[in-house]
Amino acid sequence: MSGPGGSDAPAGSAIRVLVVDDDFMVARVNQGMVERLPGFTVVGQAHSGSEALAAVRSLEPDLVLLDVYLPDMSGLEVLRRLREGRYPGVDALAVTAAQDVDTIRTAMRAGVVHYLIKPFTFDALRDRLERYAQAHRRLSAAAQATVAQSDVDRVFGAVRPGRSTRSELPKGLAAETARLVEQALRQAAGDLSATECATLTGLARVSARRYLEHFVVTGRAEVRLRYGSSGRPERRYSWS
Structure with a gap:
């Protein structure tokens, strides 16, 4: 550079x-x-x-x-x-x-x-x-x-970041759980919130969001904001 x-x-x-x-x-x-x-x-x-x-x-x-x-x-x-x-x-x-x-x-x-x-x-x-x-x-x-x-x-x-592999997961994230969240995103009819992903996978909402944000950072998922009538906008995730 x-x-x-x-x-x-x-x-x-x-x-x-x-x-x-x-x-x-x-x-x-x-x-x-x-x-x-x-x-x-x-x-x-x-x-x-x-x-x-x-x-x-x-x-x-x-x-x-x-x-x-x-x-x-x-x-x-x-x-x-x-x-x-x-x-x-x-x-x-x-x-x-x-x-x-x-x-x-x-x-x-x-x-x-x-x-x-x-x-x-x-x-x-x-x-x-x-x-x-x-x-x-x-x-x-x-x-x-x-x-x-x-x-x-x-x-x-x-x-140029490449696709994430199991060995590249950040500390505290597990490969099996990452695959579970990936499957939920791939099979979703549309996008998912962290709460919806947590319900589908049986994870805590905070844990589900950590995996979702990891997929966004590594380019495997996309995120958009959905604005409601009040409060903070909701983050919605979809598989790239």
């Missing part, structure tokens, strides 16, 4: 992040999540496309957390201008509510390191940022100008 203009940050230094979101509160929340992670520092916020371009020029971040829906121009237009201008090497992680195929395809072609659909959990963002940091360190630490295929495979494997 390259810094602005294509120069890598020194190995071991904090990854400089610019948070771009038109919603001031969402930007503040995203900044708080990033700052909870060691090895990352937020250097600024921007709330429009023009602010984002100016902030990249003045702050020179390594990574931009980039919303697509901005008031003056699309986040994809921001990314296009960065790629065609003086800052083709700054990386971007899309964090957005945009779910249409054309936007996702355009973002991929523009070279985003990952694409997170709102709403997402802290664990989901942490997973992507930690993988990014791992790839960033590997490239920054490479002493030689060229690398072997095995080195390239490790870098791309770090950036």
